[in-house]
Amino acid sequence: MTKKRCTKCRRLKTLEAFRDRKYASGLIGKRARCKECENAGSLEGYYAHRGQWQKRQRAYRQRCAKREMTRRRKYNSTHRKEKAAYAKKYALTHHEAMAAHAREYYQAHRKERRAYVRKYAPTHPEQYAAARRRRRAKQLAVQENFTPKEARFIRSLWNNRCAVCGKTRKEEGQALAIDHWLPLSKGHALTMENAVLLCRSCNSTKSDKYPVDAFGPEIVKRVGAFAPPKKGEEE
Numbered sequence: 001m002t003k004k005r006c007t008k009c010r011r012l013k014t015l016e017a018f019r020d021r022k023y024a025s026g027l028i029g030k031r032a033r034c035k036e037c038e039n040a041g042s043l044e045g046y047y048a049h050r051g052q053w054q055k056r057q058r059a060y061r062q063r064c065a066k067r068e069m070t071r072r073r074k075y076n077s078t079h080r081k082e083k084a085a086y087a088k089k090y091a092l093t094h095h096e097a098m099a100a101h102a103r104e105y106y107q108a109h110r111k112e113r114r115a116y117v118r119k120y121a122p123t124h125p126e127q128y129a130a131a132r133r134r135r136r137a138k139q140l141a142v143q144e145n146f147t148p149k150e151a152r153f154i155r156s157l158w159n160n161r162c163a164v165c166g167k168t169r170k171e172e173g174q175a176l177a178i179d180h181w182l183p184l185s186k187g188h189a190l191t192m193e194n195a196v197l198l199c200r201s202c203n204s205t206k207s208d209k210y211p212v213d214a215f216g217p218e219i220v221k222r223v224g225a226f227a228p229p230k231k232g233e234e235e
Helices: 035-048 050-063 065-078 080-093 095-108 110-123 125-139 148-157 200-206 211-215 217-226
Strands: 003-005 012-014 018-022 028-034 177-180 195-198
Touching (some): 028 035, 035 050, 065 080, 080 095, 095 110, 148 177, 211 217
């Protein structure tokens, strides 16, 4: 027997369309309803009693928080590649829906999100700055991924001094800014070859202009001599 009739939709389907059912005797058979009908029934039951399901789930998470945390960590560590691949695929196929949901969530929780950012930014300055840079680049349709590790290297490379005037952080009174040497507004992403450390005054002077227009060829030549080598030019 290679086919079976579903007791719900009454259609004759192959055995692959039914889930396995294990009996107490050890025998393995097939369930009475096909997978399609079981899934539809599960969704109908969930939406009909959504409030009760959510209440039970919250109660379980509170009651078994440590057990759930351990289970999730174990699962995530053993299925890291599968989860990353699924998340990437889902984001590509549901980009608009995810963006709309994010906007709706932000509008509904604006105060909480702002409070979280105010608390997060002082304790994670590098990650916060990197996120702001990515957001700004995305708004200008520029692909950019300048990491906190690269930012630390640039600060060390310039010895925490402004690349143009040599002003230190102590003299500036605040952290120097990592800026696009070639402007982001002209389509240049922040990379190791395009990143410099500037004080507030020099950053304001440069604005969205090209370096040669803002500072002149001599300073551009001097800054270029200390810049990291381009890819393919390393010794």
